Amino acid sequence: MFTGKAALITGAAQGLGKSFAAVLLQKGCKVCAVDINEEKLQSTVKEFNTVYGEGSVIGNKCDVTNARELKESFKQAKDTFRHIDIVVNNAGVVDEQNWEKCLDINLTAVIRGTLLALDYMRKDRGGNGGTIVNVSSMAGIYPVEFAPAYAASKHGVIGYTRSWAFHPEVQSNGVRLVCLCPAYTDTDIIKSLPKSSVDIELYQKSLQTLGVMKMERVMEAFVKLLEDTDNIGSVLSVNKFGIKYWKMQDAKL
Numbered sequence: 001m002f003t004g005k006a007a008l009i010t011g012a013a014q015g016l017g018k019s020f021a022a023v024l025l026q027k028g029c030k031v032c033a034v035d036i037n038e039e040k041l042q043s044t045v046k047e048f049n050t051v052y053g054e055g056s057v058i059g060n061k062c063d064v065t066n067a068r069e070l071k072e073s074f075k076q077a078k079d080t081f082r083h084i085d086i087v088v089n090n091a092g093v094v095d096e097q098n099w100e101k102c103l104d105i106n107l108t109a110v111i112r113g114t115l116l117a118l119d120y121m122r123k124d125r126g127g128n129g130g131t132i133v134n135v136s137s138m139a140g141i142y143p144v145e146f147a148p149a150y151a152a153s154k155h156g157v158i159g160y161t162r163s164w165a166f167h168p169e170v171q172s173n174g175v176r177l178v179c180l181c182p183a184y185t186d187t188d189i190i191k192s193l194p195k196s197s198v199d200i201e202l203y204q205k206s207l208q209t210l211g212v213m214k215m216e217r218v219m220e221a222f223v224k225l226l227e228d229t230d231n232i233g234s235v236l237s238v239n240k241f242g243i244k245y246w247k248m249q250d251a252k253l
């Protein structure tokens with residue numbers, strides 16, 4: 001199901017995005033890795049092309065909040081690999097002080113990335129269908145007293161993703177949209193919260209309760225989301241207690 005497919009992943013220079021890329025490469029996909037951090041991106045692309053074969057990865061320096069740059073990244077992926085089958089809208093930050101930036105990256109850019117993915121994947125627009133994984137968080141399901149803007153952005157990702165997922169035209173044109181909701185995972189983002197949290201003590205308490213997961217656990221959930229092809233519009237959480245689909249309200253009002 002993965003061999004010969006092409007994926008575009010935002011925020012792929014490091015952290016979860018880099019691991020999503022590695023998982024897909026191991027399974028025989030080609031990857032367009034998109035990130036704002038050019039230095040880390042180039043080093044990741046070099047590493048992957050050495051391990052998985054020259055040409056298996058291309059890197060595109062892009063700020064996902066810049067509509068023109070994101071559009072260009074999709075175009076490059078299509079021009080290079082001829083099709084885009086999987087899109088992972090993953091780039092994200094925690095920034096409670098500059099909460100507009102937090103919403104621009106975590107929600108507005110995910111909306112833009114979803115619309116571009118739909119344009120490239122929909123069968124009635126020349127695509128082959130495909131899967132869009134939007135990276136939310138456990139913070140998209142629970143209230144987060146110490147990071148309200150971050151929580152709002154991640155709640156928004158779930159509402160937006162599920163709304164498109166159940167659109168009849170999206171389904172009939174072969175596009176599946178799903179959300180991944182990890183708890184704390186060992187990446188740089190959890191170290192950035194102390195600088196911006198509205199209440200650091202509450203953050204530390206939450207961190208103690210939930211612990212910090214190893215990357216492999218989140219990758220297990222990521223693969224499950226991709227392989228469970230009957231999970232349209234689903235929200236999969238992963239924390240130390242397990243991997244579980246959330247029972248959400250039915251699609252129709």
Ligand SMILES: NC(=O)C1=CN([C@@H]2O[C@H](COP(=O)(O)OP(=O)(O)OC[C@H]3O[C@@H](n4cnc5c(N)ncnc54)[C@H](O)[C@@H]3O)[C@@H](O)[C@H]2O)C=CC1
Nearest residue numbers: 011015016036063064090091092137182184185187188189
């Ligand atoms: N690590 C964790 O505990 C959890 C992370 N998440 C989500 O997972 C996603 C990935 O985060 P991590 O890998 O943990 O963090 P990270 O900080 O290690 O990686 C984030 C990546 O996104 C890139 N990025 C940031 N702003 C960007 C922009 N404007 N344009 C393009 N790229 C940009 C960064 O350069 C970096 O490579 C985020 O959406 C985050 O909210 C969700 C739940 C738990």
Ligand SMILES: CCCCCC(=O)/C=C/C=C\C/C=C\C/C=C\CCCC(=O)O
Nearest residue numbers: 094137138139142144147150183184190
């Ligand atoms: C807000 C910090 C952002 C760091 C990255 C991230 O998204 C991590 C999220 C982890 C947890 C979300 C916060 C609170 C969840 C609250 C309760 C979870 C209860 C767990 C359970 O009983 O299943």
